[in-house]
Amino acid sequence: MSRALFICFEAEESALVVGCANALGIPFDTLVLTGSGGCGENSLIAGLESVPPADGLAEALVSHVSGYTKIGLVSSMRSKDLAGRLAALLDAAMLTDVISVESADTFHLPMVAGSIVTTATVGGDKLVFTFRPSNFPKDVSASAGQTEQISLAPSARTQRTKAAARSGGRPDLSQAKIVVTGGRPLKDAATFESVLGGLADKLGAAVGATRAAVDSGIAANELQVGQTGKIVAPDLYIAAGVSGSTQHMAGIKDSKIIVAINTDADAPIFESADFGLVQDLFTALPEIQAAAKGT
Numbered sequence: 001m002s003r004a005l006f007i008c009f010e011a012e013e014s015a016l017v018v019g020c021a022n023a024l025g026i027p028f029d030t031l032v033l034t035g036s037g038g039c040g041e042n043s044l045i046a047g048l049e050s051v052p053p054a055d056g057l058a059e060a061l062v063s064h065v066s067g068y069t070k071i072g073l074v075s076s077m078r079s080k081d082l083a084g085r086l087a088a089l090l091d092a093a094m095l096t097d098v099i100s101v102e103s104a105d106t107f108h109l110p111m112v113a114g115s116i117v118t119t120a121t122v123g124g125d126k127l128v129f130t131f132r133p134s135n136f137p138k139d140v141s142a143s144a145g146q147t148e149q150i151s152l153a154p155s156a157r158t159q160r161t162k163a164a165a166r167s168g169g170r171p172d173l174s175q176a177k178i179v180v181t182g183g184r185p186l187k188d189a190a191t192f193e194s195v196l197g198g199l200a201d202k203l204g205a206a207v208g209a210t211r212a213a214v215d216s217g218i219a220a221n222e223l224q225v226g227q228t229g230k231i232v233a234p235d236l237y238i239a240a241g242v243s244g245s246t247q248h249m250a251g252i253k254d255s256k257i258i259v260a261i262n263t264d265a266d267a268p269i270f271e272s273a274d275f276g277l278v279q280d281l282f283t284a285l286p287e288i289q290a291a292a293k294g295t
């Protein structure tokens with residue numbers, strides 16, 4: 001019988017899986033790695049203190065997930081790291097970044113930086129997939145029918161030696177409701193932080209950057225938004241000094257409202273922006289920050 005399992009790195013992720021699980025239309029359980037909670041008929045609680053490296057975790061998970069026909073994870077770098085290893089160990093098919101479900105075997109996913117949506121029909125009896133939660137309804141009230149503690153003992157073949165903390169306790173880019181992103185004109189890290197960071201903190205927003213800003217050392221790598229960075233889907237995306245390359249737009253096209261601030265009225269980003277301001281960002285952002293009510 002077809003049955004799905006959604007692996008959640010943290011308990012909070014379970015609110016994001018319900019929409020996708022309902023679209024699959026088959027019974028589902030969750031497996032929560034850290035924290036407690038979950039949703040579906042059963043929630044398997046691993047109770048880990050932190051998420052271990054993907055290689056040992058995948059091996060430890062195999063016996064718990066092998067009875068399921070569909071194994072889903074919220075799209076992120078770490079979920080793709082785990083999903084690939086799990087699919088190999090289970091000899092399963094794998095899809096990443098599913099944006100909608102046609103049936104339990106047919107899925108839609110973006111390709112070529114989001115310019116094509118492809119339909120994939122999966123053969124075989126097992127699929128491991130990641131999905132973009134912003135494309136599915138969220139349900140924060142979801143809870144599990146039954147919870148069960150499971151024992152997971154990931155091997156220690158790979159050890160994490162250093163973890164860099166996210167700056168300033170700002171919201172996570174992929175989950176944030178507001179994102180303020182800066183491009184190459186922000187000049188250097190200090191200017192980026194003072195001009196963009198100040199506005200972000202006033203709005204309770206996450207900070208993002210273009211690849212040009214990251215490559216120039218203006219912003220940290222983990223802030224990159226786009227095809228080779230993070231995919232975001234906030235209610236409000238403010239892009240300051242961002243040209244609007246196809247690679248950048250691939251990461252923001254699910255944003256509800258895009259505001260672009262650019263000195264060049266012909267910048268490509270204005271083609272996709274809901275609101276555009278042709279102005280120097282060093283004038284516009286401090287004015288917006290002063291006028292913003294704050295959170």
Ligand SMILES: Cc1cc2nc3c(=O)[nH]c(=O)nc-3n(C[C@H](O)[C@H](O)[C@H](O)COP(=O)(O)OP(=O)(O)OC[C@H]3O[C@@H](n4cnc5c(N)ncnc54)[C@H](O)[C@@H]3O)c2cc1C
Nearest residue numbers: 183184185210211212226227228229241243248262263281
């Ligand atoms: C395979 C590949 C993958 C890539 N992946 C990504 C990705 O994931 N994310 C990404 O962002 N890019 C990605 N890129 C790079 C992408 O092609 C662009 O080079 C990059 O997005 C440009 O960044 P930018 O808009 O900051 O810089 P620029 O192209 O230099 O644009 C700066 C913009 O700021 C405006 N401006 C200048 N001064 C001011 C000012 N004072 N006030 C207001 N506006 C001003 C200019 O008019 C211009 O439009 C990728 C490229 C390749 C080839």
